[in-house]
Every structure is written in structure tokens, then in C-alpha cells.
Amino acid sequence: MKIKDCIDPTSKIFFHPEILTKFLNGNRVYPISIEMDLSDQCNLKCNWCRYAEGHKPNVMNLQLAKKILWEAQSLGVKSVVYSGGGEPLLNPEFELITEIANRAGLDQGIYTNGCFIDTQIKPLSHLMKFVYISLDAATKETYERTKHSDEFERVLHNTRTLAEQKRKARVGLGFLVSPENSDEIEAFADFLDRFDIDYIHYRPAITSDINKRWLRSVIRRLQKIEGPRTLVANYKFQDLLNDGKRTYKECFGHYFLSGITADGSVWLCLNHRYHEQFKLGDANTETLYEIWRGKRIREVKKRLDISKCPILCRPHELNKVLDTLIKDNEHANFL
Ligand SMILES: C[S@@+](CC[C@H](N)C(=O)[O-])C[C@H]1O[C@@H](n2cnc3c(N)ncnc32)[C@H](O)[C@@H]1O
Numbered sequence: 618m619k620i621k622d623c624i625d626p627t628s629k630i631f632f633h634p635e636i637l638t639k640f641l642n643g644n645r646v647y648p649i650s651i652e653m654d655l656s657d658q659c660n661l662k663c664n665w666c667r668y669a670e671g672h673k674p675n676v677m678n679l680q681l682a683k684k685i686l687w688e689a690q691s692l693g694v695k696s697v698v699y700s701g702g703g704e705p706l707l708n709p710e711f712e713l714i715t716e717i718a719n720r721a722g723l724d725q726g727i728y729t730n731g732c733f734i735d736t737q738i739k740p741l742s743h744l745m746k747f748v749y750i751s752l753d754a755a756t757k758e759t760y761e762r763t764k765h766s767d768e769f770e771r772v773l774h775n776t777r778t779l780a781e782q783k784r785k786a787r788v789g790l791g792f793l794v795s796p797e798n799s800d801e802i803e804a805f806a807d808f809l810d811r812f813d814i815d816y817i818h819y820r821p822a823i824t825s826d827i828n829k830r831w832l833r834s835v836i837r838r839l840q841k842i843e844g845p846r847t848l849v850a851n852y853k854f855q856d857l858l859n860d861g862k863r864t865y866k867e868c869f870g871h872y873f874l875s876g877i878t879a880d881g882s883v884w885l886c887l888n889h890r891y892h893e894q895f896k897l898g899d900a901n902t903e904t905l906y907e908i909w910r911g912k913r914i915r916e917v918k919k920r921l922d923i924s925k926c927p928i929l930c931r932p933h934e935l936n937k938v939l940d941t942l943i944k945d946n947e948h949a950n951f952l
């Protein structure tokens with residue numbers, strides 16, 4: 618499989634034709650993937666962090682994680698992604714949680730800032746299908762200026778160690794492009810071979826005050842270095858150029874991709890985490906079946922005005938695909 622196809626979300630839903638057909642026939646489906654925040658704590662303070670306002674001491678406890686993972690598996694969920702809130706490797710039960718998910722037969726992947734990889738080499742190298750390391754800088758100076766931490770060398774060392782020891786995990790370095798680090802776009806591309814990783818990946822930092830001229834010049838520079846393992850999230854850069862305008866009227870992506878925070882709350886979508894009006898339920902006291910089938914989901918959806926949702930939200934690409942499929946197309950038979 619090409620590494621680009623591992624990362625690009627635009628057509629992955631077509632690998633699940635039965636679930637998609639069920640949905641298109643008007644039936645309720647359960648998520649294919651869950652995103653689980655293992656920790657709301659973070660050791661860094663990235664200037665652009667979209668989730669910083671939710672940083673707090675919560676970490677998900679082992680019993681709760683176990684309940685969620687087994688219930689998810691019983692409803693047909695196929696994968697779990699550990700990401701933000703904060704830094705997932707700050708959860709002291711990380712290894713045990715990944716072993717449970719593995720026993721439940723779930724595919725696992727993680728977004729991490731990379732600082733604590735050295736404490737979790739075994740689960741990361743043996744049990745993850747992907748490890749995405751958000752490095753976002755090519756020099757120590759830029760790293761320290763944008764993340765307010767001196768862990769740059771440690772993350773590089775950890776990246777090399779993991780790349781050497783990994784089994785099935787695809788290991789990549791991420792670069793969130795912002796005006797604060799864009800001078801280093803080209804220098805970062807050298808990390809692909811220096812660290813013997815599977816890929817590097819450029820995405821835009823999503824903020825409300827994007828300078829379009831700057832963004833266009835970034836896109837041109839990225840086009841020059843893009844390659845089979847030097848990946849650029851072009852769909853995100855183009856969407857941002859277009860102010861993240863939505864072409865769809867309703868969010869259906871949340872039926873396929875569910876989000877659960879470290880305290881056990883299940884949300885319509887993690888872009889709305891900790892906004893009570895978008896909470897679907899509490900996995901501490903309810904089953905995922907009750908939460909995903911319950912009537913609260915309809916009530917929350919009635920309150921949802923997607924024009925007020927953050928731009929380029931997590932289910933955005935999926936929503937675009939689903940919108941195309943649910944619209945009538947009287948020429949659909951002309952292939
Ligand atoms: C919130 S972090 C949590 C996991 C881990 N702490 C990390 O940094 O990878 C998850 C991902 O969100 C990305 N992210 C944070 N703020 C963002 C923003 N404003 N725009 C786009 N992505 C953002 C990070 O780069 C990271 O890859």
C-alpha cells in the first residue's frame with residue numbers, strides 16, 4: 618500500500634461498503650473508528666494548539682478505557698486513535714490500554730508530540746499501525762519558540778529509536794505549517810532520510826487569521842518538494858484558501874467517527890469537546906450502545922448549526938464524500 622493512501626482520508630469510507638450501504642439506505646450505523654483522548658494534560662504549549670483551552674489534569678483510567686474498548690469492539694468498531702486533548706503518552710496506563718485494544722482486535726494509531734516515546738517503545742513499535750509525531754520544526758530554536766520546551770533533541774532521538782525498532786507501525790513526522798515555522802519547510806524535508814522514517818507530512822495550522830498571500834506562497838513551495846513519502850495535505854491547504862467553506866448542509870461524519878474524552882464523555886464530534894450542548898452521553902454510566910442509539914443524539918443534532926462549527930473539522934473530508942453520495946445524481950450510471 619502506498620503511504621499516501623494510509624494518510625489521505627478522502628476515500629477510506631469506500632473500504633467499508635456494507636456500512637456505507639446501510640447508512641445510504643437510511644439505517645443507523647455504528648462508528649468505524651473512535652478517537653479516544655487518553656490525557657487532557659500536555660507537557661508542551663504549542664502556540665497554535667487548537668485544544669489548549671481543554672488542557673486539564675484528566676487522564677482516562679484503565680477500567681473506563683477497558684469498558685469503552687470492549688463495548689466498541691462488540692458494536693463493530695474497527696480502530697482506535699489516541700490523540701488530543703493533550704499528550705496521550707502522559708497516560709500512565711498507556712501500555713495496558715494498548716494491550717486491551719490489541720486483544721479486542723482493534724487497529725491502533727497515535728498522534729504524539731514524541732517527548733515520551735522512549736518510555737513506551739514496546740507498545741508503540743509492536744501494537745500501533747501508525748505513530749504520527751508532531752514535530753513541527755526543523756531547528757531547536759523554532760521548536761523552543763513555538764512549543765516553549767527544550768525537548769527538540771529528545772524527540773529526534775526518540776524518532777530514530779522508534780524507526781529502528783518498529784514492527785508494523787508506520788512512523789511519520791508531522792509539520793503543521795504556520796507563519797511561525799514556514800521558513801523551515803524545505804529543511805524539514807531532509808528529516809525523511811535522516812531519520813529513516815516512513816513519511817513526513819505537511820498540514821496547515823488552522824487559525825482564524827490566515828494571510829492568503831502567505832498561504833499561496835506556502836502551497837507553491839510545498840508543490841516543489843511533494844513526493845511519494847513527502848506528503849502534503851493539499852485538500853486542507855485548498856480548503857483553507859477557501860475559508861473552509863462547507864459545501865454540505867448536514868454533518869453525517871460523526872456516525873462513522875466518534876470522539877470520547879479522558880473523563881468518559883462521548884461527543885458528537887471532538888471539535889466540540891467539553892461544550893456540554895454537544896455531549897451525547899457518559900461512558901462511565903451508560904453503554905456505548907445506549908449512547909450511540911439513544912435519543913440524545915437527535916436532540917444534539919437539532920441544536921447543531923454547522924455554519925458555526927470550527928473550519929476543517931475532523932469529519933470534514935468524510936462529510937464531503939457523504940454529501941456527494943446522498944445527493945441525487947441522474948447521471949450516476951454514466952461511468
Ligand atoms: C492536539 S494534538 C494531541 C496529540 C499530541 N499532543 C500531538 O501534538 O501530536 C493532535 C494533533 O492536532 C494538531 N493540531 C493542534 N493544533 C492544531 C491547529 N490549530 N490546526 C491544525 N492541527 C492542530 C497537532 O499538530 C497534532 O498533530
Ligand code: SF4
Binds near residue numbers: 701702751
Ligand atoms: S503537544 Fe499536542 S496537545 Fe500539546 S500543546 Fe502541542 S498540539 Fe497541543
